[in-house]
Amino acid sequence: GENVEQHPSTLSVQEGDSAVIKCTYSDSASNYFPWYKQELGKGPQLIIDIRSNVGEKKDQRIAVTLNKTAKHFSLHITETQPEDSAVYFCAARNNNDMRFGAGTRLTVKP
């Protein structure tokens, strides 16, 4: 089955700096890669996703890149703000089977 590795487990940045979270996956059949943000006491919320036929996608301050050959994808957050502080999860999905990374706790210091 699919195995998703996520790094780093914790990340602390200064407000205004960029943050990058990286994930690798093992199943070459995975074709959908969402990123979720989980705030304290809440369920994960989708913030951006990318499909295997696309190499990069951007939505305002967040962007995701996908390298299918190397089987890795990354989340980039620019101009970070304190409200970006949360736990971020990557996931890889092949049809019905979606596997999550272990999560990255991002702290943005004002």
Added chain:
Amino acid sequence: DTAVSQTPKYLVTQMGNDKSIKCEQNLGHDTMYWYKQDSKKFLKIMFSYNNKELIINETVPNRFSPKSPDKAHLNLHINSLELGDSAVYFCASSLLPGTRKNNEQFFGPGTRLTVL
């Protein structure tokens, strides 16, 4: 509000008890899921139902039994609760199974289960 809702939000119970967590979605989705999030925040899928039929059943103890009375509800019943069952359980739904476009999963707010 259109959403995925779960009840209860918190559940504290003794070892050996039987408990249920309810999930409802009013998004008109056909597919629903249960995930377990442990103390290290790791999210792991437990079950997935599509239109009341089981399509994913990960290796979970058979003390866990999902029940889907209709496609808007997927309840989780747990028998003979153990200390290791303590976790946050999330329900989720998507329009369909699979990875079609516009088929994202929406998560409920979670149920924090504590077994004493």
